[in-house]
Amino acid sequence: MTIYRLAFVSRPAPGITAAEISAIGESSARHNLELGVTGMLIHEFNRFIALLEGPLAGIEQLMVAIIADGRHSGIRIFLQQSAEARSLSRWIMWSDFDRMTMSAGELEVREEIVRAALASLAEIDAERHDGAAAS
Numbered sequence: 686m687t688i689y690r691l692a693f694v695s696r697p698a699p700g701i702t703a704a705e706i707s708a709i710g711e712s713s714a715r716h717n718l719e720l721g722v723t724g725m726l727i728h729e730f731n732r733f734i735a736l737l738e739g740p741l742a743g744i745e746q747l748m749v750a751i752i753a754d755g756r757h758s759g760i761r762i763f764l765q766q767s768a769e770a771r772s773l774s775r776w777i778m779w780s781d782f783d784r785m786t787m788s789a790g791e792l793e794v795r796e797e798i799v800r801a802a803l804a805s806l807a808e809i810d811a812e813r814h815d816g817a818a819a820s
């Protein structure tokens with residue numbers, strides 16, 4: 686089955702609390718299961734890095750809510766693609782406050798997505814410098 690894959694980085698709202706992060710985790714675990722969406726939400730180094738995989742309609746529905754969510758800002762989607770298979774079979778939350786246990790395969794996906802997110806953030810920095818040079 687063809688699935689859709691989307692990943693983004695964003696900035697947590699200043700002063701975000703462990704309770705708010707755990708509320709995001711709870712609603713995500715519930716909705717994503719219902720929508721057939723798997724993936725990972727990493728909250729680390731004052732960033733969110735999220736990977737969502739599943740039916741396009743489910744991902745679109747989630748993104749509408751996520752984009753409107755005041756608990757973060759500066760959302761940058763750095764990956765959008767269709768794929769023949771999921772890279773993760775469940776939805777996982779990894780936070781500075783709450784670290785789930787991951788299998789070796791899941792840790793590998795985590796590394797890949799963090800690497801891609803960092804590359805995207807480096808691009809933003811480069812764009813900023815270009816902009817500064819031009820003005």
Ligand SMILES: Cc1cc2nc3c(=O)[nH]c(=O)nc-3n(C[C@H](O)[C@H](O)[C@H](O)COP(=O)(O)O)c2cc1C
Nearest residue numbers: 709712713716717726733735747750751754756757
């Ligand atoms: C960085 C970030 C990632 C999120 N990821 C998801 C997600 O994967 N699934 C989800 O249902 N909600 C996610 N949310 C929460 C949604 O924006 C929204 O608050 C939630 O779906 C509302 O559901 P509820 O009213 O049932 O709690 C995320 C929020 C943030 C800030």
